[in-house]
Amino acid sequence: MAQTLAEKIFSNHCGRAVRAGDFILADLDLVMAHDTTCAWALEPFYQIAERVFDPQKVFIPFDHAFPSPSVAMSKLQSQIRKFADEQGIPVVYDGVCHQVMSERLINPGNLILGADSHSPTGGGLGALTIGVGSTDAAIAMATGKSWFRVPQTIRVTVSGDLPSGCYSKDVVLAVAKEMGPDGANYRVIEYAGPTVEGFNVPARLTLTNMSAEMGAKAAVVAPDDQTRAYLEENDRPVDFEPLRSDADASFERELHFDVSELKPMIARPPDIDNDVPVEQVESERVAVDQVFIGSCTNCRIEDLEVVHRMWKGKRVKEGLRAIVTPASRRVYLQALQRGYVEEFVNFGAVVSSPGCGPCLGRSGGVLYDNEVCVSTSNRNFEGRMGSPTAKIFLASPATAAASALTGIITDPRRYVA
Amino acid sequence: MNWKFGDNINTDLITPGRYNITTDPRELAKACFIEYRPEFRQQVQPGDFVVAGHNFGCGSSRETAAVALKHSHLRAVIAKSFARIFFRNAINLGLLCVIADTDSIEESDRLELDIRTQALRNATRDRTIPIEIPGMMLRLHQEGGIINFLKRNGLSALADLEKF
Numbered sequence: 001m002a003q004t005l006a007e008k009i010f011s012n013h014c015g016r017a018v019r020a021g022d023f024i025l026a027d028l029d030l031v032m033a034h035d036t037t038c039a040w041a042l043e044p045f046y047q048i049a050e051r052v053f054d055p056q057k058v059f060i061p062f063d064h065a066f067p068s069p070s071v072a073m074s075k076l077q078s079q080i081r082k083f084a085d086e087q088g089i090p091v092v093y094d095g096v097c098h099q100v101m102s103e104r105l106i107n108p109g110n111l112i113l114g115a116d117s118h119s120p121t122g123g124g125l126g127a128l129t130i131g132v133g134s135t136d137a138a139i140a141m142a143t144g145k146s147w148f149r150v151p152q153t154i155r156v157t158v159s160g161d162l163p164s165g166c167y168s169k170d171v172v173l174a175v176a177k178e179m180g181p182d183g184a185n186y187r188v189i190e191y192a193g194p195t196v197e198g199f200n201v202p203a204r205l206t207l208t209n210m211s212a213e214m215g216a217k218a219a220v221v222a223p224d225d226q227t228r229a230y231l232e233e234n235d236r237p238v239d240f241e242p243l244r245s246d247a248d249a250s251f252e253r254e255l256h257f258d259v260s261e262l263k264p265m266i267a268r269p270p271d272i273d274n275d276v277p278v279e280q281v282e283s284e285r286v287a288v289d290q291v292f293i294g295s296c297t298n299c300r301i302e303d304l305e306v307v308h309r310m311w312k313g314k315r316v317k318e319g320l321r322a323i324v325t326p327a328s329r330r331v332y333l334q335a336l337q338r339g340y341v342e343e344f345v346n347f348g349a350v351v352s353s354p355g356c357g358p359c360l361g362r363s364g365g366v367l368y369d370n371e372v373c374v375s376t377s378n379r380n381f382e383g384r385m386g387s388p389t390a391k392i393f394l395a396s397p398a399t400a401a402a403s404a405l406t407g408i409i410t411d412p413r414r415y416v417a
Numbered sequence: 418m419n420w421k422f423g424d425n426i427n428t429d430l431i432t433p434g435r436y437n438i439t440t441d442p443r444e445l446a447k448a449c450f451i452e453y454r455p456e457f458r459q460q461v462q463p464g465d466f467v468v469a470g471h472n473f474g475c476g477s478s479r480e481t482a483a484v485a486l487k488h489s490h491l492r493a494v495i496a497k498s499f500a501r502i503f504f505r506n507a508i509n510l511g512l513l514c515v516i517a518d519t520d521s522i523e524e525s526d527r528l529e530l531d532i533r534t535q536a537l538r539n540a541t542r543d544r545t546i547p548i549e550i551p552g553m554m555l556r557l558h559q560e561g562g563i564i565n566f567l568k569r570n571g572l573s574a575l576a577d578l579e580k581f
Contacts, residue, residue, distance in 0.1 A: 023579040039440050040480050044564045048572060065438075072438040079440075117478040117502055133480035133506035135563060139575070147578050181425050182472035186501050215475065217501055271425065360434045360477075381429045381476060388433075388452045 002246040004153040005220055006188040009128045009243070013111040020152045020250075028057070029110040029127075031140040034097050035062040037115035039076040040134035041141065042083050049142035055088040058141050059105060061097045063355045069363035095328030095354035098122060098296040101129075102205060103330055107231075108223035108240040113140045118296050118378065119218075120189075120211045124204035125230070126223025126243060128188070131212060151186055151217050152252035153245070154179075157193035160260030165413035167306070168203035169298055169376070169396035171195070172210040173265035174257060177275035185215030187252060190245060195259055196221055201230035202300040209297045210378055213272040234330075264412055266374075267394040270382045278399050278411040286393075288317075288372050291404040292365060292385075293397055294325030294357040295377035301334040303376065303397040308340045310401040310415050316348035317407035323350045323365045325357030349404070361385040367392075374403045420450075420457060421524050422469040427476035428503065437481040445481050446488035463490040466528055468519045470496065474503020480510070487512040493530055495519055495537070495548075508554050511562035516549040532558070556581040 001017055011017045013026040033041050038060055045052075052058050060080065068074040084091045094100050097114065098121035106112060108126035112119070115137035122129030132146070140146050156175055179189075189211045196204065204221045211219035221227075222244040231238050245251075263277040293299060293307055304326065316322045324344050326332040332354050335341050344351050350365075358365030359377040367373055367386030373393070375385070380392040395403075398412035405415065436448035450457040467486065473496035474482060483506040486494060493513040507514045515530065517537055522528065526541040530548075532555060537546045560566040567574060 025576055037478065043440065047564050048567050070438065076438060076440065115478060117476065131478045131502055133478050133502055133509065135480060135509040136505060139563070139567070143572050143575065145575060147575065181475055182498065182500065185472065185498070215472065215500060362434050379476065381427050383433050383452055384429050
């Protein structure tokens with residue numbers, strides 16, 4: 001039976017060969033719930049269980065509001081900490097859940113449940129990492145299992161050499177423009193083609209992360225030598241079997257993108273598919289109040305390297321707030337060791353502790369009425385980062401960095417050396 | 418009444434991140450649509466419907482959105498389509514979500530939903546609207562949510578969900 005990569009991973013976790021449409025109860029390799037979603041999992045968990053199925057396979061990071069900005073949040077975190085202590089699970093304070101899981105925990109071929117909508121991120125390592133709510137997380141923590149309808153796969157093939165100034169963020173914004181905010185609802189997006197094969201894992205994680213914004217249940221890139229290199233760089237060389245969709249596997253849809261003529265892209269508020277070339281917005285001279293470089297989408301060391309090249313020896317545009325939030329402790333240390341943090345501080349930026357930062361409007365850079373933010377994150381909804389009248393434009397780290405130099409939304413191509 | 422909304426009503430509009438720092442469902446219900454439709458939380462009545470377009474509940478996985486709607490004591494949420502995680506949360510909580518073409522429904526229309534016969538009637542316009550309620554949604558709504566179902570039947574009953 002010809003299978004997609006996703007069908008193969010589901011098959012390996014339920015003991016029989018399955019195809020799209022089948023209903024299965026699958027064994028999970030890992031369950032994640034963070035400082036917001038875990039709080040809501042506690043009550044349902046204790047209604048059906050006393051102990052988690054395996055404390056080694058439950059991951060509890062504090063990232064959405066850490067360090068805690070309020071008494072209310074501290075209360076939730078204290079409840080979660082008590083649960084984690086009782087269950088023998090360490091609480092991890094090392095950055096955004098998806099980034100830390102990618103660095104330390106996700107292996108090719110895994111089936112992972114995360115109580116967070118951006119869980120598809122981990123598919124950049126060739127795993128199926130699926131977002132759910134707190135009740136599903138509670139059941140999974142109790143049983144190690146979850147039910148699924150095996151999804152159809154949409155294959156997105158990307159070819160062509162990316163022009164200078166364009167990155168995987170620009171590619172995925174172009175895909176989102178085509179797919180729309182629910183174009184992949186209930187589906188897996190499989191990214192393939194020569195451009196994706198050329199991307200390293202950090203660049204792939206940006207593709208899979210943004211797939212959540214198109215409704216995807218999961219997103220995946222077939223694991224290969226890039227995956228092997230990433231695992232080695234993160235000090236955990238893993239042997240994995242080749243895993244890819246069969247040549248005659250059945251895809252619900254196939255989309256092709258030639259990115260050789262791509263321009264830097266930006267998503268206008270408040271929709272993810274409202275994407276236009278940055279040069280078009282630049283001509284409107286949109287004044288920027290805040291630039292946020294961070295989140296599970298785009299704040300890995302490769303992103304900070306781009307920003308550093310553009311900011312080195314320069315000053316932030318007067319009056320503009322620039323916030324850099326490394327995605328993880330590891331990224332933060334890398335940025336310190338390479339001298340980026342000192343350069344960013346000299347530039348006039350605020351470098352905050354690893355975590356979700358202001359992406360979800362809870363702390364560390366909450367926007368006021370009508371303010372404009374250029375953000376490297378993934379969601380430009382009304383009210384997402386603060387006031388419902390604030391405007392969030394989503395773009396690559398290069399576009400965000402260029403906009404911090406000029407104070408208006410700026411095409412990065414002439415600033416990228 | 419029917420609280421009518423458009424397409425892509427995301428979980429940040431239902432329970433904005435800044436208001437959902439609580440595990441008290443009543444507190445969350447007080448924050449439901451707090452900025453997007455501020456009169457909702459004061460004026461919503463038991464038995465009201467939320468009626469929306471495509472992709473209702475997109476965005477964050479926060480179950481608070483489904484909890485807030487459930488504790489607003491709606492009869493059901495009716496939408497052309499639902500985002501995956503929201504729909505899953507609603508199934509788990511027993512919040513009834515109904516898939517239907519909502520274009521013809523106005524806020525003042527009197528809707529009659531009969532889940533036994535799976536029929537939705539717009540009494541004001543004397544019109545029947547075809548609906549879809551997946552078996553698992555219907556059964557877990559009747560069970561009072563998946564946690565009540567598992568408490569009554571044991572964790573091994575997870576394997577029975579397929580039969581719904």
